[in-house]
Amino acid sequence: MRAIQITEFGGPEVLTPTELPDPEPGPGEILVDVARSGVNYADTHQAENTYLAPSTLPMVPGAEIAGRTADGRRVVGLLTGGGGYAEKASADPNTLFEIPEGVSDEAALALVVQGATAWVLLRKNVRMEPGESVVVHAAAGGVGTLAVQLAKHFGAGRVIAVASSEEKRKLALDLGADAAVDSAAPDMTAALIEANEGRRVDVVLDMVGGRVTDESVRALAPFGRLAFYGMASREQPKSVQLPNLMRFSTTVSGMWLPHAWLLPGDVVGGAMREMFALVAEGRLRPVLGQSYPLSEARRAHEDLRGRGTVGKLTLDTSA
Template identity: 70%
Template sequence: MRAVQVTEFGGPEVLTPAEVPDPEPGPGQVLIEVDRIGVNYADTHQAENSYLAPSTLPLVPGGEVVGRTAGGKRVVSLLNGGGGYAERAVGPVAATFEVPDGVDDLNALAMLVQGATAWVLLRKNTHLEPGESVVVHAAAGGVGTIAVQLAKAWGAGRVIATASSEQKRNLALELGADVAVDSRAENLTETLREANGGKSVDIVLDMVGGRTTDQSMAALAPFGRLAFYGMAGREAPEPVKPSSLLRHSTAISGMWLPHVFRLPGNVFGTALTELFDLVRGGGLRAVAGGEYPLAEARAAHEALRSRGTVGKLLLDPRK
């Protein structure tokens, strides 16, 4: 079958179209004929072996697909260890979910990772309460576009979006943000406070790292919470001292989506069902970031790493 393979770790240049054997499902797995493939920022880390879960070569990257089972059921699946950049993929039954009518491929894939991430960040990490202010960094990205909508729908008092261009900031405002500010502001701490009417902020969702994290932490109000779920800037923030958290009564948490499957109960399934219902009811939508032929996965990664993209990127294995 046609796939994209990595035989040496590195940047987008290592993504190479190839013919590889069809995957064989084992116990607890299902074979999926792939219609669309989701492209995530984590895929760029997987290709260079800098992801939280180490990779082994040769590697077919990609962690999510939407398609059909042998019985014709339309499903979306969160893959284990890659294998998504291909015409066929094997997904764990426990992480494969039926896609209801009224949810297209774009929204099915966007809600599987980006939507579930935003849901967990707001519900589990930061425990958003009505009236609280929420800062969404990278608000025009896959998670950001959904987090802005969810925070507003769930009663946030003020949603503050950050983005690096006027076009991206305008998109965040269209999605419901109350104010959008330049993520490149020299003093981001003061910029966030000004955007919140001169007050410190309650919640920050951060996947950038570096100074963005450091200056966002300084903008937190007493009992404010920052949820850290990525490092797109590839720059680590300063170490956090517990005494500093105590002094300001703030909380910092991390989130990696696979850990949700370790929680008691079907938390992931609950999140996805709620997100799909919102999509079907018109209360939530994914933003299309572009669709690339499978053989052009390298171009998709280059666009994603340039941080010039918005919304959700897809690959089409039929092209």
């Protein structure tokens, strides 16, 4: 089968097209013929070996697949051990979801990690309440575009989108954001408070890190919550100190989606069913970005890291 393999850690240049034997499903796993592979920002960390879970070489990256099982079912799923950038993948049936009619493979891929991430952040991490203000950083990205819409669906009083270009900010406004802020604002604290009509904000969803995290925490109202789920800047925040959290009654939490499968009550399955229904009804619009041939995975990572992309990126295994 055709696949993308990494034999040394590094940037996009380490993503190498190759031919590999078909994977052998482990105990309880099934083989999926992959039609589309999802590209997620976490994949860039996996290639560098800077992800939360350490990587082992050689490896086939990628955690998101959409395709068909041997019995013909259309499925989308999360691969906890990687292997998604390939024509075939072994998957745990517990992390696969049947794609309903009216939902495309690409839309399903936008939901399985990025949609579920947005849902869990809002429902479990920050426990957003109706009427609260919500800041979404990287609002034109895969998680951000869905978080903007889900926050409005869950009853947010005001959604503030942060993005790096006028085009991206317009997209966020079109998706339902009430205000948009330039991610290059010299003082993010002041910019967020101004966008919230002079009031401190209740909730921040942050995957940037560094200065942006520090200044977003300072924009929180008493009992405000910031949920941290990535570090695109590769910079550590400095201001998240215990005395500061107590002084301003602030909550800062982290989220890594695989932990959501450990929650009782099939949380991820419930999130997927809710989002599938919203998509089928036209009430949730996954923003679909560029689709690249499988062999051009390197270019997909370059574009993603260069912040030149909008929406969900996919790899087409047939191209």
